[in-house]
Amino acid sequence: MVRAIRPPNPSYTNAQVAGFYFHPCRDQDDEVILENFRCRCGTVRKQTNRNGYSNLMQHVLREHPDYEVVMLEDTAVQTGSILNSIRHSSQNLFGWMVWIVQCNLPLSFCESREARRFSNLEPISEERLRAGMDGVVMAVECSIASELPASFGIMLDGWTHASEYYVAVFACYEVNGSLNTPLLSMAPLLNEANDDLSAESHLDFLATMLPRDFGVQLVQCRFIVGDNCSVNRRLATGSCGLREPSAKPGCSRRRGSARR
Numbered sequence: 205m206v207r208a209i210r211p212p213n214p215s216y217t218n219a220q221v222a223g224f225y226f227h228p229c230r231d232q233d234d235e236v237i238l239e240n241f242r243c244r245c246g247t248v249r250k251q252t253n254r255n256g257y258s259n260l261m262q263h264v265l266r267e268h269p270d271y272e273v274v275m276l277e278d279t280a281v282q283t284g285s286i287l288n289s290i291r292h293s294s295q296n297l298f299g300w301m302v303w304i305v306q307c308n309l310p311l312s313f314c315e316s317r318e319a320r321r322f323s324n325l326e327p328i329s330e331e332r333l334r335a336g337m338d339g340v341v342m343a344v345e346c347s348i349a350s351e352l353p354a355s356f357g358i359m360l361d362g363w364t365h366a367s368e369y370y371v372a373v374f375a376c377y378e379v380n381g382s383l384n385t386p387l388l389s390m391a392p393l394l395n396e397a398n399d400d401l402s403a404e405s406h407l408d409f410l411a412t413m414l415p416r417d418f419g420v421q422l423v424q425c426r427f428i429v430g431d432n433c434s435v436n437r438r439l440a441t442g443s444c445g446l447r448e449p450s451a452k453p454g455c456s457r458r459r460g461s462a463r464r
Contacts, residue, residue, distance in 0.1 A: 213439075216291065216292050217365075218260075221239075221257075221264055221275070222251075224429070225243050225244050225260070225271070226242065226243055226244075226249070227242055228242075235259050239251055241258060243264075244253065245268070247267070250264050272422050283366065295323055296326045297328065297333070297336045300325055300333055300336075301337060303325075303439065311330050314329070315327075328367050342378065344452075345418060348418060349417075349418040352418060353377050353378075354424060355424055355426045355430065356376060356425060356426065357375070357376035357377065357425065357426055357427040357429060358373060358376065358388075358402065358428050358429070359374040359375075359428075359429040360372070360406070360428065360439075361431075365411035368394075369388060370393070371391070372390040373389040374388060376386050387415070388418065393406070403434075403438035404434045404436065406435060406439060407422075410425075
């Protein structure tokens with residue numbers, strides 16, 4: 205008897221692998237033959253509830269050692285579910301990210317003994333979680349950059365929390381006639397000792413962030429939307445060097461101004 209050796213940290217569960225390669229055998233009347241399964245290669249193996257997937261996995265490990273590559277390259281249509289084409293480690297990482305982000309928990313939560321004790325998610329390190337989140341940010345930035353048009357608008361919203369000033373930047377443009385306002389950035393504005401909250405600092409922030417993260421230039425911005433504070437008025441009228449104004453900023457909050 206060949207003993208199936210389970211590799212450490214498998215990308216797919218035994219259930220996923222067995223479901224991908226094996227299907228129940230049927231008789232001449234198209235009735236399912238209990239505990240008998242046929243592999244894609246034609247081999248028939250027996251699986252009982254007592255033995256689990258061990259007999260099926262022995263065959264896969266011996267005859268299909270490249271099963272991870274095959275399953276990863278297969279499509280969701282052929283596997284029957286998109287989950288069958290997602291690595292188990294990726295699903296586990298996604299579970300931690302959803303839990304921590306949606307519950308507003310610290311990143312170190314994934315390393316706490318209580319979280320690992322009462323969760324069925326596999327343990328991961330804070331470094332692994334942070335790397336996964338960074339990867340998601342880069343993927344989202346690439347997706348937004350791919351649809352940003354040559355001309356777009358910017359919406360600004362600043363606020364102070366615990367003595368820290370933050371500014372949120374939204375793009376504003378149309379895609380197939382529908383308005384899109386994706387969040388481009390939400391970060392503290394004061395990072396250096398000589399930084400301030402002037403219009404020039406906002407301008408420098410935008411001029412650095414847009415080409416670095418989205419591959420566009422500030423000169424492609426055609427209008428700015430914001431409240432009627434002096435900083436936004438200075439940005440909108442172009443007096444800080446952004447553009448020459450053609451319209452004055454509005455007077456009510458969130459009306460902002462348009463510059464053509």
